[in-house]
Amino acid sequence: MSARDRFGVLWRPELAAALLLRADEVDVVEVNAEDWLDVPRSRADALRTLAAHVPVVLHATSLGLATGEDADRARIDRMARLCEIVGPESWSEHLAFVRGGGVEIGHLAAPPRTRRTIDGLARNVALAARVVGSRPALENVATLIAPPASTMDEPSWISACIAATGCPLLLDLHNLHANAVNFGFDAAAALDRLPLQAVTEIHVAGGRWITRGSARRLLDDHLHDVPDPVYTLVEELGARCAQRITVILERDAQLPSFDDLLAQLARARTALAAGRARAAAHAA
Amino acid sequence: MTIEAFLARIYTNAAARALFLADPEGEALRAGLAPDEARALADVDRDGLALAANSFARKRDPCRSPHTGRGRECSGSQR
Numbered sequence: 343m344s345a346r347d348r349f350g351v352l353w354r355p356e357l358a359a360a361l362l363l364r365a366d367e368v369d370v371v372e373v374n375a376e377d378w379l380d381v382p383r384s385r386a387d388a389l390r391t392l393a394a395h396v397p398v399v400l401h402a403t404s405l406g407l408a409t410g411e412d413a414d415r416a417r418i419d420r421m422a423r424l425c426e427i428v429g430p431e432s433w434s435e436h437l438a439f440v441r442g443g444g445v446e447i448g449h450l451a452a453p454p455r456t457r458r459t460i461d462g463l464a465r466n467v468a469l470a471a472r473v474v475g476s477r478p479a480l481e482n483v484a485t486l487i488a489p490p491a492s493t494m495d496e497p498s499w500i501s502a503c504i505a506a507t508g509c510p511l512l513l514d515l516h517n518l519h520a521n522a523v524n525f526g527f528d529a530a531a532a533l534d535r536l537p538l539q540a541v542t543e544i545h546v547a548g549g550r551w552i553t554r555g556s557a558r559r560l561l562d563d564h565l566h567d568v569p570d571p572v573y574t575l576v577e578e579l580g581a582r583c584a585q586r587i588t589v590i591l592e593r594d595a596q597l598p599s600f601d602d603l604l605a606q607l608a609r610a611r612t613a614l615a616a617g618r619a620r621a622a623a624h625a626a
Numbered sequence: 627m628t629i630e631a632f633l634a635r636i637y638t639n640a641a642a643r644a645l646f647l648a649d650p651e652g653e654a655l656r657a658g659l660a661p662d663e664a665r666a667l668a669d670v671d672r673d674g675l676a677l678a679a680n681s682f683a684r685k686r687d688p689c690r691s692p693h694t695g696r697g698r699e700c701s702g703s704q705r
Binding site: 409410411439441442443444445446447448449451453454485486487488490491492493524552554555557559561 | 627628629630631632633634635637638663666667670671673674675676677678680681682683685686
């Protein structure tokens with residue numbers, strides 16, 4: 343494994359004491375931007391203090407960049423303000439839309455995988471990069487519905503999105519796993535069709551099965567431990583990527599002990615190392 | 627209407643969703659979508675639509691923080 347790889351967790355207030363007392367065991371902290379977009383400057387300054395002690399990456403969910411519609415400029419302005427206050431190492435958003443025609447969906451929705459949404463994404467990312475001052479990393483999303491009216495499959499669409507924007511790819515391996523089991527494709531094979539040279543960061547997380555009649559789908563809920571197939575994908579990624587990777591464990595709630603979170607990070611570290619070792623052995 | 631607006635409507639409005647499921651292509655055309663977009667919606671993933679609409683509804687549920695979508699964890703993140 344590259345000594346440059348880094349491992350971190352999603353910031354939750356419940357983890358504050360542990361992160362303070364055991365800062366040497368976490369390389370980086372991801373912070374959900376929406377938790378901070380509307381807070382007074384004095385509160386946002388606390389996040390700047392955190393960023394002074396550990397690298398912080400801001401992770402947004404509400405900009406809705408992957409759409410043929412124009413992104414909400416006011417939200418981009420608020421993201422820029424937060425970045426200015428906090429000074430994060432980087433920021434990220436999802437390859438998703440969250441509203442349409444003024445109707446708020448309430449969460450991330452996979453857009454139609456078409457040339458039109460790629461072009462819209464490129465326009466919106468260009469605006470966001472200009473306002474914020476840097477490009478976001480773009481994350482693949484999990485979806486419970488096969489994105490309607492799509493003309494491309496997921497690897498082709500993601501590849502075109504990254505090519506059109508020049509953004510880094512934040513590859514969420516649980517999202518990839520969930521889409522693979524929900525829609526019947528091989529996640530490891532999909533890795534070979536993604537622009538892995540653009541990956542700077544990966545997410546690992548857990549989920550649960552939900553059903554409707556005879557239909558059964560995996561929901562990426564961030565409330566459960568990372569399942570074995572995701573660690574397998576971490577290893578597969580390690581075997582295919584030589585560059586430094588930042589690994590973030592996303593756990594929103596139902597938090598286990600900090601030791602348990604670190605144990606899951608350790609498994610990800612071991613898996614990434616195994617993949618790197620495979621690549622080295624193959625090259626030798 | 628854009629296709630994103632149409633999707634946002636059927637994801638969030640049960641009545642609009644029912645009308646759509648009764649006649650996907652016709653309802654899309656009546657909403658003003660282009661014929662090729664309307665045709666592409668004809669074979670919509672019906673189970674996925676129901677599951678996704680339910681998941682989105684939980685996200686908008688007032689038991690969750692209006693600020694972050696979090697709070698009491700009703701449905702999970704899916705991001």
